[in-house]
Amino acid sequence: MRYATASTSYDYLFHEAVFIDIASHAWKRVQLKNIFIQKIFMFKSWKSVEPYLLVTPQTLVFLLFLVFPIATIFIVSFWEFTGYSMTPGFTLDNYRNIFTSQVSLATYLNTFKFVGLVWFFTLIIGFPVAYFLAFYIDSLRWQIILFLVCTIPFWTSNIIRMISWIPFLGREGLLNKLLIGIGLTQQPIDIFLFSDFAVVLAMVHLYTLFMIVPIFNSLMRIDRNLIAAAEDAGASGFQVFKEVILPLSLPGIAIGSIFVVTLTMGEFVTVRLMSGGQAASVGYLIRNQIGSLQYPLAAANAVILLIVTLAIIFGILRTIDIRKEL
Amino acid sequence: MITGTTQQAQTVSTPYVAPVHAEGVMLRSLTKKYGSFVAVENINLDIPAGSYCCLLGPSGCGKTTTLRMIAGHEEATSGDVIIGDRRVNDLPPAKRNTAMVFQNYALFPHKTVWQNVEFGLKMRGVKVSDRAQRVNEMLEVVGLSKFGDRKPTMLSGGQQQRVALARALVTRPQVLLLDEPLSALDESLRVKTRSELRKLQRQFGMTFIQVTHAQDEAFSLADQIVVMDHGHIDQIGTPAEIFSAPASRFVARFVGDNNIFVGKVTHVTPDTNAALIQLEVDGLGTFLCHGQAADVGMTAACSVRADRMVLKPHTPDSHASNQISVRVAAVEFTGYVTRVSLLLEATGEEALYKVRTQDWMSQPLQEGESVVLGWSTEDCIFLPH
Numbered sequence: 001m002r003y004a005t006a007s008t009s010y011d012y013l014f015h016e017a018v019f020i021d022i023a024s025h026a027w028k029r030v031q032l033k034n035i036f037i038q039k040i041f042m043f044k045s046w047k048s049v050e051p052y053l054l055v056t057p058q059t060l061v062f063l064l065f066l067v068f069p070i071a072t073i074f075i076v077s078f079w080e081f082t083g084y085s086m087t088p089g090f091t092l093d094n095y096r097n098i099f100t101s102q103v104s105l106a107t108y109l110n111t112f113k114f115v116g117l118v119w120f121f122t123l124i125i126g127f128p129v130a131y132f133l134a135f136y137i138d139s140l141r142w143q144i145i146l147f148l149v150c151t152i153p154f155w156t157s158n159i160i161r162m163i164s165w166i167p168f169l170g171r172e173g174l175l176n177k178l179l180i181g182i183g184l185t186q187q188p189i190d191i192f193l194f195s196d197f198a199v200v201l202a203m204v205h206l207y208t209l210f211m212i213v214p215i216f217n218s219l220m221r222i223d224r225n226l227i228a229a230a231e232d233a234g235a236s237g238f239q240v241f242k243e244v245i246l247p248l249s250l251p252g253i254a255i256g257s258i259f260v261v262t263l264t265m266g267e268f269v270t271v272r273l274m275s276g277g278q279a280a281s282v283g284y285l286i287r288n289q290i291g292s293l294q295y296p297l298a299a300a301n302a303v304i305l306l307i308v309t310l311a312i313i314f315g316i317l318r319t320i321d322i323r324k325e326l
Numbered sequence: 327m328i329t330g331t332t333q334q335a336q337t338v339s340t341p342y343v344a345p346v347h348a349e350g351v352m353l354r355s356l357t358k359k360y361g362s363f364v365a366v367e368n369i370n371l372d373i374p375a376g377s378y379c380c381l382l383g384p385s386g387c388g389k390t391t392t393l394r395m396i397a398g399h400e401e402a403t404s405g406d407v408i409i410g411d412r413r414v415n416d417l418p419p420a421k422r423n424t425a426m427v428f429q430n431y432a433l434f435p436h437k438t439v440w441q442n443v444e445f446g447l448k449m450r451g452v453k454v455s456d457r458a459q460r461v462n463e464m465l466e467v468v469g470l471s472k473f474g475d476r477k478p479t480m481l482s483g484g485q486q487q488r489v490a491l492a493r494a495l496v497t498r499p500q501v502l503l504l505d506e507p508l509s510a511l512d513e514s515l516r517v518k519t520r521s522e523l524r525k526l527q528r529q530f531g532m533t534f535i536q537v538t539h540a541q542d543e544a545f546s547l548a549d550q551i552v553v554m555d556h557g558h559i560d561q562i563g564t565p566a567e568i569f570s571a572p573a574s575r576f577v578a579r580f581v582g583d584n585n586i587f588v589g590k591v592t593h594v595t596p597d598t599n600a601a602l603i604q605l606e607v608d609g610l611g612t613f614l615c616h617g618q619a620a621d622v623g624m625t626a627a628c629s630v631r632a633d634r635m636v637l638k639p640h641t642p643d644s645h646a647s648n649q650i651s652v653r654v655a656a657v658e659f660t661g662y663v664t665r666v667s668l669l670l671e672a673t674g675e676e677a678l679y680k681v682r683t684q685d686w687m688s689q690p691l692q693e694g695e696s697v698v699l700g701w702s703t704e705d706c707i708f709l710p711h
Contacts, residue, residue: 223430223432225428225429225430225432226432226434228399228419228426228428228432229426229428229432229433229434229493230434230445230449231399231418231419231420232397232398232399232419232420232424232425232426232446232494233420233425233445233446233449233493233497234419234420234446234449234450234497235420235445235449236449239449243434243445243449244434247436248435248436
């Protein structure tokens with residue numbers, strides 16, 4: 001014992017322990033401070049700035065062209081609007097107008113109908129194509145060639161692509177001529193062009209590729225031995241599909257669905273052109289509102305559309321784990 | 327019957343499942359071609375019911391293709407696969423009474439361990455209540471009862487391997503086919519799992535056919551080893567036969583630790599059992615060995631196991647056969663055995679000498695020292711091709 005101020009030796013030990021504890025805390029604090037200072041200095045060194053520089057342009061583009069406009073839209077959607085002028089302020093009238101108007105509700109329903117139909121058809125057309133490319137085409141070369149074939153719809157501008165449907169689908173178009181020619185119908189069928197059918201057809205034609213690629217990706221990742229293992233265990237062709245291939249391609253389907261849903265949700269060019277201005281979609285409605293300078297209404301619609309789209313994506317991500325695909 | 331304890335949960339426990347009726351496998355003129363490439367050529371093989379057979383060979387020798395043809399995952403170009411007394415060429419995998427353990431296991435990643443094991447029963451339409459009982463039994467056999475609701479990726483390599491075994495065994499196949507079942511495991515686990523495999527085979531009594539490229543695996547597991555090379559069978563035999571009497575240069579080299587000398591047959595003396603053959607090897611002199619069917623003038627080889635040789639510290643007698651002058655190139659201590667690389671002074675080729683470390687230590691040689699390597703005629707095996 002070095003000194004005997006403490007009543008018992010245990011007390012002494014206790015005091016010493018407390019002292020050590022406090023001292024070590026203080027020491028740690030000093031160390032932390034040093035690390036903090038070091039970090040600041042390190043930040044100034046080129047090596048640590050480098051990674052941030054890599055993402056700076058993208059961040060700026062995002063802030064300037066995505067975050068800022070969306071924030072603006074969000075703010076404007078609460079501005080007051082009198083029919084011919086708008087003033088900064090805060091009102092929920094724009095939203096109230098949308099939710100109470102039969103026309104806008106019908107437009108939303110119509111948009112959902114398009115989204116549902118386009119999603120359904122791109123899936124049932126895209127999946128077999130992806131399946132074919134992944135399981136029946138062995139050479140990478142042919143897979144690439146056939147993928148290029150799938151991209152043909154994108155080789156020309158949107159407008160030309162739309163206009164090209166007219167000679168095919170119109171009253172005097174190829175399809176009607178053919179149907180009359182083989183005697184399936186006496187009268188030309190009107191619903192082929194400038195109809196919901198035409199809108200869905202054009203969008204399916206365009207967006208199926210966005211379904212094919214991610215599904216193809218997830219199918220290519222399936223270990224072929226899993227299929228052999230399922231067959232080994234007695235699975236029939238359908239059971240192999242249901243038990244192994246389909247569950248393992250769900251992430252691809254999810255990613256494809258996100259593409260198709262987001263693209264279809266905001267569509268207005270296809271809707272405008274292929275329906276001949278007769279069908280409505282929220283995107284088209286927003287465009288018209290902008291055309292007639294009803295900015296706050298357009299902004300409110302845009303916010304609702306954005307929220308609905310994000311909700312759908314969120315729902316998809318909650319159900320299916322797509323992390324493996326990324 | 328003892329229930330699985332924590333200790334047993336790590337190893338294969340007491341049998342719960344009655345041994346199945348085993349079937350033998352026969353391959354007749356089995357051939358597989360991919361375009362002009364012949365993967366398996368005209369293979370004939372009899373695997374007795376209830377035996378453990380290893381197809382041994384380097385990668386690309388056709389062993390896996392042969393296994394997949396037995397399983398039905400690969401269609402034979404010609405020839406027959408016969409299991410029991412049925413020709414199964416045209417039957418799908420599930421109808422052959424075989425089950426396969428795939429390389430890297432091929433467990434369904436989206437299903438739990440329990441669902442993986444259940445899969446075969448579910449596909450065969452076994453009643454739900456029976457399924458549960460058999461899956462639980464099987465998980466107990468492989469010591470994974472506690473892991474039923476985990477996904478395969480959450481298990482260690484050894485555990486995954488046992489799930490794959492359980493999935494294959496649960497349908498009670500008569501023949502179990504294993505494609506490199508141990509290659510994904512680390513060394514110590516491989517040795518342990520090896521004995522578990524052997525135990526399972528004894529316990530279930532079914533025929534095991536295993537593909538492997540590791541000779542120690544084949545030696546320790548198999549009743550029958552089939553050594554394959556370039557789509558052919560080079561030798562069929564018990565591990566002891568393959569080890570002590572390799573039938574070809576390829577087998578001798580593949581089995582490892584053999585010194586092979588290629589030369590010309592100069593003299594054949596017929597004898598009651600085997601002829602005494604004299605082999606002239608360029609630069610090394612004449613070697614004597616026993617063998618069958620050799621013609622004077624043919625190119626052949628002889629092989630001597632590295633552990634059957636002796637090192638003599640004096641100059642060779644120029645008239646004696648089975649002797650070569652060598653220089654010690656490197657000494658490698660591996661534990662019980664010391665491996666000594668020798669340089670043949672006449673040709674500059676390498677030879678291997680294996681000796682008990684204890685014996686080596688009593689008379690160690692320095693690297694660079696010149697000695698004479700010799701062996702007895704009985705240990706020299708004649709390899710006609």
